[in-house]
Amino acid sequence: MAAGLSVDFLREKLKRELEAEHVEVEDTSANRCAASFKVLIVSPKFEGKPLLQRHRLVNSCLAEELKEIHAFEQKTLTPEQWAKENQN
Amino acid sequence: MSTSLRLLSRALRARPVPQPCRRLLSQDSSSRERLDALVKKDKVVVFMKGTPAQPLCGFSNAVVQILRMHGVEDYATYNVLEDQDLRQGIKNYSNWPTIPQVYLNGEFVGGCDILLQMHQNGDLVEELKKLGMRSALLDADKGQEKK
Numbered sequence: 001m002a003a004g005l006s007v008d009f010l011r012e013k014l015k016r017e018l019e020a021e022h023v024e025v026e027d028t029s030a031n032r033c034a035a036s037f038k039v040l041i042v043s044p045k046f047e048g049k050p051l052l053q054r055h056r057l058v059n060s061c062l063a064e065e066l067k068e069i070h071a072f073e074q075k076t077l078t079p080e081q082w083a084k085e086n087q088n
Numbered sequence: 089m090s091t092s093l094r095l096l097s098r099a100l101r102a103r104p105v106p107q108p109c110r111r112l113l114s115q116d117s118s119s120r121e122r123l124d125a126l127v128k129k130d131k132v133v134v135f136m137k138g139t140p141a142q143p144l145c146g147f148s149n150a151v152v153q154i155l156r157m158h159g160v161e162d163y164a165t166y167n168v169l170e171d172q173d174l175r176q177g178i179k180n181y182s183n184w185p186t187i188p189q190v191y192l193n194g195e196f197v198g199g200c201d202i203l204l205q206m207h208q209n210g211d212l213v214e215e216l217k218k219l220g221m222r223s224a225l226l227d228a229d230k231g232q233e234k235k
Contacts, residue, residue: 051202059185066185071147073201 005035005068017061018043021079034070041074042082051076118177127181128194131219132163135178136188139167147200148188154207158216159224193219 011025022042029036039058046054054076059066066072077085127133132155138144140152155163168175168187175187182189182196190197192215197203206212213223 051205052196052198055198055202056183063185072186073147075201075205 005037005065007037010037010039010062010065013065014039014041014058014061018045018057020045022082028071028073035068036071037069038073039075040077042077042079044079046076046078047080118171118173118181120181123177123181126164126166127191127196130164131193131221132160133191134163134165134188135168135174135191136165137167137169140165144169145187147186150200151188151190151203154203154212157207157225158212159227160216160221192216 007025007027011023014020014023014025018041020041020043022040024040026038027036028038041058045057049057055074058074058076062069062072134148134151134155136143136145136148136151138148143149143152166174166178168178178187178189179185184196184199186199188199190199190203197206197215203212206215213225216223
């Protein structure tokens with residue numbers, strides 16, 4: 001795996017740059033042939049933005065890293081949506 | 089045996105096209121104009137790995153399965169594994185780093201995650217309606233209600 005692409009590194013970078021209040025990063029590389037990650041990001045920055053824009057925000061935050069990542073799954077929630085999901 | 093293996097591995101290592109050459113190729117077969125025409129030619133367009141009959145990636149397969157659930161049978165697909173210029177070109181075109189990529193009415197809507205969420209929250213049914221396509225899930229729901 002490329003240097004710097006650890007779960008911790010990605011989590012901290014997403015938290016910092018997206019002002020996220022909650023980030024989960026899962027390394028799913030074992031299921032695939034190359035570096036793969038699944039992330040859940042909860043950030044107030046997503047408010048009022050459609051899904052595509054939220055994902056673009058995440059993609060641009062990790063533009064450099066994504067060059068080394070083979071598969072990247074993301075779920076992007078606002079704090080409000082996250083609270084609602086936790087109720088269920 | 090070991091000599092031929094060594095030769096083979098050397099040949100494989102030497103395979104990448106030199107950079108200037110590659111740039112020329114991509115300008116030629118995956119120019120913005122060509123991709124623009126490609127995504128606008130059909131109402132539903134998917135750039136994927138493999139084909140709907142034989143997807144070669146779990147995420148591409150998921151997109152195919154979602155469209156199938158909605159009864160979308162008539163859509164254009166392009167296998168990026170058969171065309172390296174297309175593979176990179178479409179990423180540049182949409183400014184989106186991954187495959188698959190789904191286009192509705194010439195507009196980029198997202199990859200597998202987004203299509204899946206649009207499927208789950210009902211947006212996909214609405215988007216298909218805008219294209220004049222009726223999602224098969226609507227009829228499936230009705231069938232269940234009657235029972």
